[in-house]
Amino acid sequence: MRKQSTIAALMFAAISCMMVANPGMPSKKKDKKAQVDSTAVAVGDSVFVDSLGNEIISTETDTTQMDSLQKAIWKHNKVVDDSIRLDSINRKKSGGIDAPVQYQADDSLVYDAHHKVAHLYGNSNVKYENMDLTSDRISMDLDKSNVRASGTKDSMAEGGIKGKPVFKMGNDTYDTDTIKFNFKSKKALINNVYTEQQDGFLTGMKSKRDSSGVVYLQHGRYTTCDDPHPDFYISLSRAKVRPGKDVIFGPAYLVVCDVPMPLGIPYGFFPFTKSYSSGFIMPTYGDESDRGFYLRDGGYYFAISDKWDLKLLGEIYTKGSWGLSAASNYRKRYKYSGSFYFSYQDTQTGDKGMPDFTKHESFKVQWSHRQDSKANPFSSLSASVNFATSSYERNNLNSLYNPQTMTQSTRTSSVSWSTTFSSIGMSLSSTANLSQNMRDSSIAMTLPDLNISISRFYPFRRKKMVGDEKWYEKIAMSYTGHISNSINTKEDKLMHSSLIKDWRNGWQHQIPVSASFTLFKYLNVNPSFNFTDRMYTNKVEKSWDATAQKEVCDTTYGFHNVYNWNMSIGLSTKLYGFWIPNRKLFGNRIDRIRHVITPTVSFSYAPDFGASHYGYWDTYQKTDADGNVSLVSYSPYQNALYGVPGKGKSGNISFTLGNNLEMKWRDKNDSLKKVSLIDAFDVSMSYNTAAKVRPWSDMNINLRLKWWKNYTFNMNAVFATYAYEMDENGNVYVGNHTEWGKGRFGRFQGMSQNFSFTLNPEKLKKLFGGGSDEDDKDKNKRKDDDDEGMDTDIESNVDDSMEKGKTGAKKSGGGKAKTDSDGYMAFKMPWSLTFGYGVTMREDTRREKFNEKSMRYPYKFTQNLNMSGNVRISDGWNISFSSGYDFDNHKLSMTTASLARDLHCFNMSCSVVLAPYTSYNFTFRCNAATLTDALKYDKRSGYSNAVQWY
Incomplete structure (x- = not known):
């Protein structure tokens, strides 16, 4: 039987009495009849209160529809004096409850008329204002305005108790063993409370809750582990919990795996607020061989507003070194966002007064700013600033264990x-x-x-x-x-430079x-004219000082205009050729092959801007110590920002022959497919009609082959036109005779290529033809890695998550876990291995390598090999590494390895640098943001003595 009632504020008269009215009981509401749609509690037999708190005056009572419990209550209330009842009706609500109390029970409701206590059994629930109490057993003492809840012993339930009370008050939830709550004072007495506060979980053997919501705990525990049996916790003798704000505790100690640690805390607090709040940042401590004991990364956090903040940190060492840093984040929704960081270090190593004492001042500035595209579609501002003095990273402990930072040569x-x-x-x-x-x-x-x-x-x-x-x-x-x-x-020297003398501007x-025009329908003609003008504020005139035997420069300031122009015209067209293979020899699979030839001829002209009337070039007479006289050509603007037009007239005729080869073929379904045999094969050369010496340029060949969808082979080769010659002293130089004139093809200058390949379980199965039909179906459903170039790590993570979801669904549904073809449980270990190989082929132009018979230099190869990998042994283990080999120096390049372990509520990581120097960094810390700086352990190799450079 399911009972449901509402208790109103007029319950407390001179003699408290209660009656449970049956739904649908006829009543009148102040000259207007009303139908009661819900169970209500009456005062005497004339006043009822519905679920909305409205008074309902009843002139008659129908007891025929009441059960035995309701009749007993009605008879008890009937003897109450009318004057007392009327007095209780007119009494103000301040003497009683301020709102209706709603309750329900699945099994039964028993009213003890003698003690005036209502007992609810079986998934009971009581609601009052913003209070919600759910339990297997609930008792309500109406005279004292108390409600008490507890669970029921059940050997089949977890912990031997079923239906433990769950108390909710506003946004706070408390799981308890027993609870006693007063409607008037809103105070509660709780045994074995369990509540979640942001990232942490609090339990207490005995606790009290006051009217403001503050909970006082005795013999409590605080942990960020969500397991019922936590891996660690902080044992609190006493604590004060302000929900949504913080917890303040007295003497406490750390317990790990049920083992108390010899580490006591006399006083502490944990903030719970989700809004911005200011506070101190606790420093970390340690020992560094050159600078002594230290306190680092301690300071204060300023929560200025919800749009920006500020963090000030400092570090100090016992041997005199110190540092300061400031970091800020800002964000305005739909406008902009960014961050700023500044750090200053005063580093002192060695002992003062000793030869090994050194002192360095260094700083670093980082600024990142991004404007939201919605802010202004016509204007934008962005910034990416990363500036540091050259000594900063060498003096920073964090940089020592970051190979990318230590080996970064440019910023x-x-x-x-x-x-x-x-x-x-x-x-x-x-x-x-x-x-x-x-x-x-x-x-x-x-x-x-x-x-x-x-x-x-x-x-x-x-x-x-x-x-x-x-x-x-x-x-x-x-x-x-x-x-x-x-x-x-x-x-x-940057801050001491002169804007006029040291800076270049223009x-x-x-x-x-x-x-663009079209001639004769097929010939494209593209004429162009380009004009370039430069404005400079100074020029440098040079002369020769015969006495001092040196060049003298005289800089004059003023407005100087330098211009040049050129013109060109290009002609191009396309020629198509088709070849249909012999069906008897090649069958019907190959439909046709198309060859597209794109010849391009262009002519460009530029006058000689080295002529004296332009004034862009000049000469001075040089007389050396031996009395030899020579003319030295120079330009007063050759060091200017945009340079100076070149000397000599040019009239280049350029030739380019582009080729593309494609084939159409039929698949098994007789559908036509197109494949590129040669994506591009371009040959280009030029001839300078104005040049008197070596007018022909080198020949450039570009070959592009699309081997598969995510990889395209590119090769750019240069063939020198003019052959090597030797002078009377045996020196090798590029002569004026072409290789073609000597009956040889152009001299190959060299090329460079980079190849990379990533191997993972999916690709391995594909290479060896493995995998079940079900795997093939799954592969067909998702895009192939080779075709789309997906990141292997991401794909492995996604596939693994999908696999877990399938396995979990089968287990939850009562089915069997996924097995392989042999009947064993399927095992999957996501991994990836990436190889990168680069090779460069160039002429070895050392004189001793020159072959006088062939008049050629031999070729030398520069190779490098890179390798990186990632293995996820399980959900908690992840191993990654990267290395390489330098074939020229015959040694390993930067080699690193890292190990990460997720220990549920803790995280362990270890990174090691093996080459070209050695270092290690071990970190063990709590995952929760609340304790990430409080519960952690860092172990690093020393700053200098543990690092071995070779």
Whole structure:
């Protein structure tokens, strides 16, 4: 039988009484009849309260529809004096409960009229305001406004108790053994409470909850392990829990695998709030051989707002070294997001006053900024800054165990901004670039680099087209402007450089004019004219000081304009050829082969800008110490930012012959398929009509073969046109006679190729034809790795997750686990192995290697081999490694290995660097973010004595 009632605030009269009214009982509501649709509790026989808390005055009571329990309650309430009942009706609610109490039970409801206690059995539930209590057994003392809940002993249930109370109050949930709650005071007494607070779980043998929701625990435990029998916990003698905020505890100690650790904590707290909050960051400690004992990464976190924060950290060493760092993250939804980091280190090694004492000051700046595309479709700002002094990474402990950081020879930084004016087709973009060479501390900086461009437009095209398009309407123009200011210097001289004398700046304009016509329907003609103008602020005039025997430079500042132009015209067409093979010899599988030839001839012309009237080139007379006189040619703008036009007139005729070979064939279903036999085979050369010496260029050949869908073979080969010759001193030089003239093909200059291949279980099965029919069906359902070039690690993870889902579904459904063809349980260990091989073929131009008979240098090969792999032994184990071999130096390249183990609520990782230096790093820490900095253990090799360079 299922009973359901609602208790109202008018329950507490001078003499408390209760009656359970049957649903559907007739009643009147203040001059208006109303039908009671739910079970209600009455005061006497005249006042009822429905589920909405409305008073219902009844003039008559029908007892024929009541059961024995309801009649007993009604008879008890009948003897109550009317005046007392009327007085209780007029009494304010402040003396009783402020809201209805709803309850229900699956098995039975028993009312003890003598003690005025209602007992609910079987999956019972009581609700009051935002309180929700569920248990197998619940008792309600109406006079005292108390409710008590407990489970029922059951040997078949987990822990021997079934239906343990679950108490919910707002957003907080408590699993308990027994609980007693007061409706008025909203206080609770709980035994063996269990509650989850963000990443942690709290239990307590005895606990109290006050009216504000604060829970006081005695003999409690705190852990981030979600297992019923946790791997570790912090045993708390006493604790105060503010739900959603924090837990503050007194004396506590750590317990791992039920073994108490000899580590006591007199006082502590854990924050639970999900919102931003400020607080201290505990430092880590350790010992470093050169700098002594240290405290690192300790400081304070400022939760300024939900849009940005700030973290200040410091480090200090007993031998005098110290450092400061600041990190900030910011984000504005649909606008921008980014992060900023700054670190300063004052590193001192050795003892003061001793020869081995050194002191270095270094810093690092990182800034990343990204603008949301929704913020402004016409303007954007992005930044990727990574600047550090050359000594920073050498003095940073974290960098020692990061091979990528330690071996990084260059760093690049850039900040870019762009905007577009779509109405006129103009766009502006500006960047600030910085490139560092960490080996020699050189810096190449550009600040700013501004580009102005106007997209292609047709100045002679009519706004309203009428009739055919005229030839001049096909003429198109565009504009590109480039303003730049750059410097190449050392990092210690950057801040002391002069903007006028040390920086190079200029403004370049480029105006290309082009058109496209068709002659005789098949011949494409493309004329073009390009104009380039440069504006500089200085020029350098040179002369020779015969006395000092050195070149003298004189820099003058002012406006200097340098321009050049060139023009070209190109003609191209396509020729198609088809070959249908003999059916008797080749059958019907090959339908036809198509050969496409694309010949291109172009002519370009540029005048001689080295002529004296341009003023771009000049000469000075040099007299050496022996009295020899010579003329030295130079350009006053040769060190300028955009260079200077070259000397000499040019008139190049270029030839390009492109080839493409495709075949159509029929498969087993008689469907036509197309395959590329030669994707591209291009041959190109040029002839300079204005050159008096060596007018022919080298011949370039480009071959592209599409071997399979995710790999294309590319080869770019250069064949030198002119042969080697020897002078009277036996020196080898490139002569004026062609290889063709000597009856030889052009001299092969060399090539380079890189090959990579990834092997995984799926590819291995495919290579050896393994795998069951079910596996083949699964492969057909998903895209093949070879065809789509999917990442093997991702595919392995996905497949493994799918496999777990299938196996878990079978087990949960009562079926058998997946087995192989021999009946054994299927075992899968995802792994991947990637090989990379690069080879470069070049001429060995050492004089002793020259062959005077063949007049050729021999070829030398440069090879490198890289290998990386990943093995996931189980869900918790992951092993990865990377290495390589340098064939030139005959030694291993950077070799690293790492091992990661997921220990449920802890994570263990170990990384080792084996070559070219040795180091290790072992970390054991808690997975939960709340304890990740509190419960951890780090062990690293020493900073200097454990690192062996070779």
